[in-house]
Amino acid sequence: MRVLKNEPLKKYTTFRMGGNARTMYVPETEKELMDLVQENSRILQYVIGGGSNLIINDAKEFDEVLCLREFNQTIEHRGEGRFYIGASVRLQKAIRSVNKAGYGGMEFLFSVPGLIGGALYMNAGTGRTTGKFISDFVLTVDVLRDGTRQTLKKEECAYAFRTSVFQSHTDWVILGAEFQFPAMSAEDAQKGIDERLALCKKTQDMSYPNFGTVFCVSNGKIMDFVRRFHIGYKNGCTYSAKRKNWMLHREEGTFEQAIKLLNRVKRLHRLFGKACKCEVRIWE
Numbered sequence: 182m183r184v185l186k187n188e189p190l191k192k193y194t195t196f197r198m199g200g201n202a203r204t205m206y207v208p209e210t211e212k213e214l215m216d217l218v219q220e221n222s223r224i225l226q227y228v229i230g231g232g233s234n235l236i237i238n239d240a241k242e243f244d245e246v247l248c249l250r251e252f253n254q255t256i257e258h259r260g261e262g263r264f265y266i267g268a269s270v271r272l273q274k275a276i277r278s279v280n281k282a283g284y285g286g287m288e289f290l291f292s293v294p295g296l297i298g299g300a301l302y303m304n305a306g307t308g309r310t311t312g313k314f315i316s317d318f319v320l321t322v323d324v325l326r327d328g329t330r331q332t333l334k335k336e337e338c339a340y341a342f343r344t345s346v347f348q349s350h351t352d353w354v355i356l357g358a359e360f361q362f363p364a365m366s367a368e369d370a371q372k373g374i375d376e377r378l379a380l381c382k383k384t385q386d387m388s389y390p391n392f393g394t395v396f397c398v399s400n401g402k403i404m405d406f407v408r409r410f411h412i413g414y415k416n417g418c419t420y421s422a423k424r425k426n427w428m429l430h431r432e433e434g435t436f437e438q439a440i441k442l443l444n445r446v447k448r449l450h451r452l453f454g455k456a457c458k459c460e461v462r463i464w465e
């Protein structure tokens with residue numbers, strides 16, 4: 182296991198923000214992860230995967246952080262489109278491997294800069310109208326729970342739009358999952374990837390570091406107002422003028438600004454009696 186001291190967390194997030202981890206543990210096997218958690222369950226307070234859905238306080242030192250990027254890189258084809266994929270596998274690598282074996286379906290996640298574990302936790306997918314999610318392909322999910330490896334059936338994972346049972350059990354670690362994919366030709370799979378990447382290039386705002394969509398529940402009209410008025414701080418954190426419900430971290434951005442911007446939008450929703458829920462996870 183790698184143990185890193187005074188590790189800058191901004192390196193680990195797509196938002197490029199965060200204070201240091203005094204100690205970062207990077208287990209390289211499932212056994213190392215299990216031993217570590219058994220010894221010290223407090224380690225589960227701050228868990229990072231691909232870091233693509235996180236805002237981390239830049240004014241705070243975090244005692245211990247658990248980085249899950251290396252402990253389970255398994256991709257195993259168990260036959261007829263059934264795959265076991267480890268939590269540390271990048272989504273792009275998982276998709277390419279499934280496609281290579283003649284199966285597919287998850288190409289809509291090719292644009293998502295996360296890991297299988299984070300995607301299972303968030304139930305990553307497209308928007309509500311197109312409604313495709315990683316959970317569409319899940320058979321079972323393996324978790325480390327109360328010190329042991331347990332297998333949950335998909336029905337036990339409480340999957341819904343951008344949510345899962347894992348979000349209410351932050352002391353569990355997703356180890357990997359078994360998936361069932363339909364057969365797919367290499368051409369169709371590549372077409373799915375190309376279409377997704379072209380759509381994202383056209384609609385997403387990659388001009389500065391970001392974490393994708395900000396709120397998983399919000400009001401379209403309010404979010405359009407926020408986009409049109411480009412609400413934010415000069416040279417700092419700001420809502421995108423291009424993409425609704427999207428925040429950018431410009432050069433002088435701070436955690437404090439990002440949180441103020443989140444709260445401002447929540448207040449607007451409250452004012453108009455509309456529901457609003459953050460998709461991004463926050464380390465205060």
Ligand SMILES: Cc1cc2nc3c(=O)[nH]c(=O)nc-3n(C[C@H](O)[C@H](O)[C@H](O)COP(=O)(O)OP(=O)(O)OC[C@H]3O[C@@H](n4cnc5c(N)ncnc54)[C@H](O)[C@@H]3O)c2cc1C
Nearest residue numbers: 228230231232233234295296298299300305306355392393
């Ligand atoms: C440019 C861009 C585009 C995006 N597009 C999309 C999109 O199209 N659809 C979409 O749904 N999302 C999208 N996102 C958001 C994000 O990529 C997803 O939510 C992704 O699934 C997060 O995975 P991650 O590995 O980066 O998780 P992290 O950000 O590292 O973690 C997210 C949460 O999951 C927890 N977690 C991570 N791994 C584990 C594990 N193994 N066990 C237990 N808990 C864990 C963390 O503690 C944290 O609370 C986008 C983000 C960016 C930057």
